[in-house]
Amino acid sequence: MRLITVAGPPSSGKTSVIIKAVEALQGEGVKVGVIKFDCLSTGDQALYERRGISAKTGLSGNLCPDHFFVSNIQECLQWGEQSGFDLLVSESAGLCNRCAPHIKDVCAVCVIDNLSGVETPRKIGPMLKMADIVVVTKGDIVSQAEREVFSYRVRQVNPGAVIINVNGLTGQGGYELGRLLSAAQETVSLTGRLLRFSMPAALCSYCLGQRKIGSDYQMGNVRKMDFT
Amino acid sequence: MTTGHDTVPYSAMSAGELLRKHPYAEDFFTSLGLALPPAEESVGAYFGRLTSEVLEDLGVERRELVERFSAFMALVVSLREKRTGPAIDSITIQGGVDKSGAAEEFVLTVAPGEVVSIVGPTGSGKSRFLADIEWMAQGDTPTRRRVLINGSVPDPSRRFSLEHKLVAQLSQNMNFVMDLSVEEFIAMHAESRMVNDVAGITRTIIEKANELAGEGFLPQTPVTALSGGQSRALMIADTSCLSTSPIVLIDEIENAGIDRKKAVRTLVDEHKIVLMATHDPILALMGDRRLVFKNGGVRAIIATTPAERATMAAFEELDARLTAVRNALRNGERIDCV
Ligand SMILES: Nc1nc2c(ncn2[C@@H]2O[C@H](COP(=O)(O)OP(=O)(O)OP(=O)(O)O)[C@@H](O)[C@H]2O)c(=O)[nH]1
Ligand SMILES: [Mg+2]
Ligand SMILES: [Zn+2]
Ligand SMILES: [Zn+2]
Numbered sequence: 001m002r003l004i005t006v007a008g009p010p011s012s013g014k015t016s017v018i019i020k021a022v023e024a025l026q027g028e029g030v031k032v033g034v035i036k037f038d039c040l041s042t043g044d045q046a047l048y049e050r051r052g053i054s055a056k057t058g059l060s061g062n063l064c065p066d067h068f069f070v071s072n073i074q075e076c077l078q079w080g081e082q083s084g085f086d087l088l089v090s091e092s093a094g095l096c097n098r099c100a101p102h103i104k105d106v107c108a109v110c111v112i113d114n115l116s117g118v119e120t121p122r123k124i125g126p127m128l129k130m131a132d133i134v135v136v137t138k139g140d141i142v143s144q145a146e147r148e149v150f151s152y153r154v155r156q157v158n159p160g161a162v163i164i165n166v167n168g169l170t171g172q173g174g175y176e177l178g179r180l181l182s183a184a185q186e187t188v189s190l191t192g193r194l195l196r197f198s199m200p201a202a203l204c205s206y207c208l209g210q211r212k213i214g215s216d217y218q219m220g221n222v223r224k225m226d227f228t
Numbered sequence: 229m230t231t232g233h234d235t236v237p238y239s240a241m242s243a244g245e246l247l248r249k250h251p252y253a254e255d256f257f258t259s260l261g262l263a264l265p266p267a268e269e270s271v272g273a274y275f276g277r278l279t280s281e282v283l284e285d286l287g288v289e290r291r292e293l294v295e296r297f298s299a300f301m302a303l304v305v306s307l308r309e310k311r312t313g314p315a316i317d318s319i320t321i322q323g324g325v326d327k328s329g330a331a332e333e334f335v336l337t338v339a340p341g342e343v344v345s346i347v348g349p350t351g352s353g354k355s356r357f358l359a360d361i362e363w364m365a366q367g368d369t370p371t372r373r374r375v376l377i378n379g380s381v382p383d384p385s386r387r388f389s390l391e392h393k394l395v396a397q398l399s400q401n402m403n404f405v406m407d408l409s410v411e412e413f414i415a416m417h418a419e420s421r422m423v424n425d426v427a428g429i430t431r432t433i434i435e436k437a438n439e440l441a442g443e444g445f446l447p448q449t450p451v452t453a454l455s456g457g458q459s460r461a462l463m464i465a466d467t468s469c470l471s472t473s474p475i476v477l478i479d480e481i482e483n484a485g486i487d488r489k490k491a492v493r494t495l496v497d498e499h500k501i502v503l504m505a506t507h508d509p510i511l512a513l514m515g516d517r518r519l520v521f522k523n524g525g526v527r528a529i530i531a532t533t534p535a536e537r538a539t540m541a542a543f544e545e546l547d548a549r550l551t552a553v554r555n556a557l558r559n560g561e562r563i564d565c566v
Contacts, residue, residue: 125287144396145417152420156259159299162388
């Protein structure tokens with residue numbers, strides 16, 4: 001089975017793009033399952049199931065969804081194997097800018113959209129910078145110039161990635177993305193595998209539940225702004 | 229990664245020398261929010277002394293930073309070379325099969341400066357055709373079409389390289405979304421294309437766009453405040469001068485409120501291959517050929533005949549009359565006697 005980690009900012013088009021690529025693959029008899037990781041709620045599972053794609057949801061509550069992801073991905077892989085999938089896609093909400101679900105030697109995709117503005121590629125952390133494939137969506141509503149500047153800015157922060165434009169509405173580019181995904185490496189087990197980038201955890205006292213304000217209560221990795 | 233001329237890797241050059249030879253290298257540091265290395269220090273040494281907090285903020289590990297920098301420099305160099313490098317003389321599309329699996333049996337070769345119209349109902353396969361060109365299909369898409377560049381199979385790495393993207397697109401639904409003035413906007417695009425004379429090309433593009441647009445606009449006008457016609461005019465002028473894609477697809481710009489014939493000519497003058505999805509007779513007749521789509525395939529290729537071209541004048545007259553009526557309506561006049 002091939003595992004693909006898909007991450008990207010909220011509403012960037014992850015579900016739409018996964019659906020388009022998966023539909024192209026299903027046409028060729030490839031069996032696909034999707035797992036959606038989110039914080040509180042998501043309607044994505046229903047969106048997938050409506051198109052005949054098996055799906056599961058993992059809600060992390062007040063944990064960082066990427067931390068939650070790592071703690072559960074091995075079991076997800078087992079679910080995928082037992083279900084007889086050829087391809088298992090994880091979709092994560094990309095809510096935490098410091099973390100990314102990308103694993104070494106597991107095909108990593110980041111979905112970002114043209115509408116988010118040309119400064120966005122610089123602001124997104126490892127989920128973009130560590131991706132193998134960057135899918136750019138919503139090119140249908142911005143100008144050619146903006147698409148070109150956007151792709152260039154993506155290239156600046158991740159010069160090695162394959163950048164592909166996919167229209168999440170019409171599916172243009174979805175077939176090609178499907179080709180790329182089906183060429184990904186097989187993943188037999190994840191035990192002992194490494195994340196591409198370490199996930200910072202419990203950096204400061206507030207991460208651990210502190211609510212009181214004031215220097216007396218600030219512990220651990222605390223950084224101060226410079227007002228000089 | 230070497231500079232090509234000598235064997236000093238970019239990361240081993242002093243930053244001063246690097247930035248003198250490749251001013252655009254600065255973008256790498258600004259895009260990561262890093263200060264520039266001191267002039268006498270090499271980029272490699274600079275990366276070597278970044279603190280682990282800084283690296284954590286960047287979301288990149290140290291050894292990867294050097295690899296990324298080399299890849300970025302390779303991109304900078306190839307974008308620059310592309311501006312002066314070998315041109316595309318022709319693009320050939322070899323037919324595959326339609327949705328029912330019937331052979332298309334066509335070979336279409338187009339050269340820069342040619343205009344080809346695309347006709348057929350929605351869902352007839354026009355988008356797939358473009359996607360095949362974009363992907364430089366080699367029998368590996370549902371249509372089984374093949375795309376050749378200058379008569380040969382293109383290098384597979386071209387599929388994903390920014391500087392070799394084959395198709396630039398302009399359609400009715402596309403708008404500017406950036407919060408910039410026209411001048412800033414074009415300059416930003418020019419910079420991402422590593423143009424030498426950014427101010428010069430910006431001026432040229434704004435002049436060209438003003439010639440195409442019915443109503444003029446200023447360099448200081450915000451792009452989001454442009455009318456539909458002005459936006460389309462700016463997009464065409466910008467694409468003709470700055471896009472490196474040899475093919476420009478124009479999708480349904482019939483009601484754009486710009487000089488459509490001049491717009492197409494602007495692209496042709498810049499040696500673009502113009503594909504026009506249109507059912508507007510005036511635009512369609514500007515094509516040397518028309519691709520007729522049906523059931524997911526190219527059903528016919530019709531060469532525009534002199535007799536057809538001769539009807540152009542009649543259509544233009546009709547068009548001028550309709551435009552006059554529209555203007556009369558806009559100006560609050562009666563339209564019973566136009
Ligand atoms: N115009 C346009 N809209 C798109 C495109 N791709 C996605 N959308 C729309 O963008 C919205 C968000 O798309 P989703 O696929 O749900 O995005 P997502 O990243 O999965 O969102 P979350 O899982 O909620 O973070 C939907 O309304 C889509 O229809 C595109 O290429 N063009
Ligand atoms: Mg989603
Ligand atoms: Zn996190
Ligand atoms: Zn904290």
